[in-house]
Amino acid sequence: MSVVLGDKEFFPSVGQIKYEGRDSDNPFAFKWYDENRVVAGKTMKEWLRFSGCYWHTFCGQGHDPFGPGPQRFEWNNPSDAKSRATAKMDAAFEFFTKMNLPYYCFHDVDLIDEEDSSVEEFGKKLDFITDYAKQKQDASGVKLLWGTSNLFTNPRYMNGAGTNPHFPTLARAGAQLKLAIDATIKLNGENYVFWGGREGYVSLLNTNMKQELDNLAAWLHTAKDYARKQGFTGNFFIEPKPMEPTKHQYDFDTATVAGFLNKYGLQDDFKVNIEVNHATLANHTFQHELQVAADNNLLGSIDANRGDYQNAWDTDQFPNNVNEAVEAMLVFVEAGGLQGGGVNFDAKTRRESTDMEDIFLGHIGGMDTFARGLIIADEILTKSRYKELRAQRYETFQSGKGKDFTEGKISLEELAEIGAAVGEPEQMSGKQELFENIVNQYI
Numbered sequence: 001m002s003v004v005l006g007d008k009e010f011f012p013s014v015g016q017i018k019y020e021g022r023d024s025d026n027p028f029a030f031k032w033y034d035e036n037r038v039v040a041g042k043t044m045k046e047w048l049r050f051s052g053c054y055w056h057t058f059c060g061q062g063h064d065p066f067g068p069g070p071q072r073f074e075w076n077n078p079s080d081a082k083s084r085a086t087a088k089m090d091a092a093f094e095f096f097t098k099m100n101l102p103y104y105c106f107h108d109v110d111l112i113d114e115e116d117s118s119v120e121e122f123g124k125k126l127d128f129i130t131d132y133a134k135q136k137q138d139a140s141g142v143k144l145l146w147g148t149s150n151l152f153t154n155p156r157y158m159n160g161a162g163t164n165p166h167f168p169t170l171a172r173a174g175a176q177l178k179l180a181i182d183a184t185i186k187l188n189g190e191n192y193v194f195w196g197g198r199e200g201y202v203s204l205l206n207t208n209m210k211q212e213l214d215n216l217a218a219w220l221h222t223a224k225d226y227a228r229k230q231g232f233t234g235n236f237f238i239e240p241k242p243m244e245p246t247k248h249q250y251d252f253d254t255a256t257v258a259g260f261l262n263k264y265g266l267q268d269d270f271k272v273n274i275e276v277n278h279a280t281l282a283n284h285t286f287q288h289e290l291q292v293a294a295d296n297n298l299l300g301s302i303d304a305n306r307g308d309y310q311n312a313w314d315t316d317q318f319p320n321n322v323n324e325a326v327e328a329m330l331v332f333v334e335a336g337g338l339q340g341g342g343v344n345f346d347a348k349t350r351r352e353s354t355d356m357e358d359i360f361l362g363h364i365g366g367m368d369t370f371a372r373g374l375i376i377a378d379e380i381l382t383k384s385r386y387k388e389l390r391a392q393r394y395e396t397f398q399s400g401k402g403k404d405f406t407e408g409k410i411s412l413e414e415l416a417e418i419g420a421a422v423g424e425p426e427q428m429s430g431k432q433e434l435f436e437n438i439v440n441q442y443i
């Protein structure tokens with residue numbers, strides 16, 4: 001990939017980031033992510049399909065509930081919306097190509113300021129900026145991993161979009177949804193994401209949950225039918241999150257989403273986009289969410305970040321915990337990777353990280369963490385006794401009556417007879433410490 005600049009270079013102090021290996025002291029080099037290195041039959045680039053996100057990296061300036069963001073972005077200087085949007089896109093593609101990121105993602109409103117546009121005006125703005133994005137994609141080879149619609153920031157969506165109790169508001173959201181799907185298809189987006197923004201409730205006293213969930217299903221069916229009619233063959237992803245902004249989000253976690261998709265006949269078109277920090281907010285591990293998704297044939301994509309052990313909100317920090325990355329990549333590799341998606345950095349530098357180069361450092365660290373996790377997970381799976389030890393715990397289900405049981409061929413009467421004959425079964429250690437030590441050994 002070669003660096004693609006616009007009229008101006010926004011990050012002149014940083015060149016293209018290359019792999020230099022773990023002995024390099026260059027902070028602007030990958031220590032582990034070597035895109036052409038083959039691990040378990042595929043290159044790292046093919047396994048991980050890294051993606052940069054527009055919202056945290058080029059829009060959010062570090063604001064928090066106590067004050068505006070201190071991060072200063074030169075691409076915000078132009079006074080008209082179109083020039084700001086093209087400057088931001090120049091900066092974004094400079095960044096993607098300097099980072100060697102094969103993909104990017106956006107919300108419709110990240111691309112160009114919505115201001116108080118009508119549906120028609122916003123459609124025209126999106127036409128303008130997606131024409132420009134097309135040129136940038138062609139010039140760089142960077143592709144659109146997924147597009148989505150921001151149906152949660154504008155105050156009109158305070159009660160939700162697809163689950164809004166007021167049909168005219170739901171329809172207004174539908175108009176924006178259609179524009180975002182059109183923009184994604186125009187840019188050959190490989191997937192389309194639904195993160196449930198304000199699809200949830202704050203108080204059940206004023207909420208008809210069944211009506212809202214029936215509407216959510218109808219909303220998703222409508223979107224899918226429209227996109228398919230336009231020739232879109234990619235996946236739709238639901239991104240689970242248990243809370244924030246609403247007290248209770250309907251797409252709580254992967255298991256909840258799996259039940260919902262099956263109930264409403266959406267399971268063939270929709271998969272999940274699992275975000276690390278959303279998993280931890282649901283009191284799960286990232287690894288747990290990946291496993292539930294993999295076992296239900298739903299493992300579509302990943303929003304990479306991390307939470308904070310002491311805070312209970314979506315801090316969206318860059319991933320840096322190797323032990324957790326290894327545990328997650330064990331599931332990822334055994335599942336054969338992602339179905340259609342990639343590893344998107346839904347992560348932001350800290351409010352106090354105000355140098356322009358800091359966003360490079362965040363992504364380098366995150367990419368290296370995943371790369372390192374991938375290498376180590378593959379070694380554990382191929383060199384250690386990990387799989388064998390895990391299989392041993394279930395050995396008694398591999399043949400005889402145990403196998404018959406799994407296959408549903410044993411009645412409770414027969415089970416009781418076997419159980420009575422067994423007497424007091426022998427004690428089987430779970431050996432968790434041994435498994436943990438194996439992980440450590442390979443790190």
Ligand code: XLS
Nearest residue numbers: 148195239275303314346
């Ligand atoms: C918010 C979500 C959001 C989605 C895209 O918590 O992670 O950023 O990824 O709408």
Ligand code: NI
Nearest residue numbers: 239275303346
């Ligand atoms: Ni996300």
Ligand code: NI
Nearest residue numbers: 275278314346
């Ligand atoms: Ni999030």
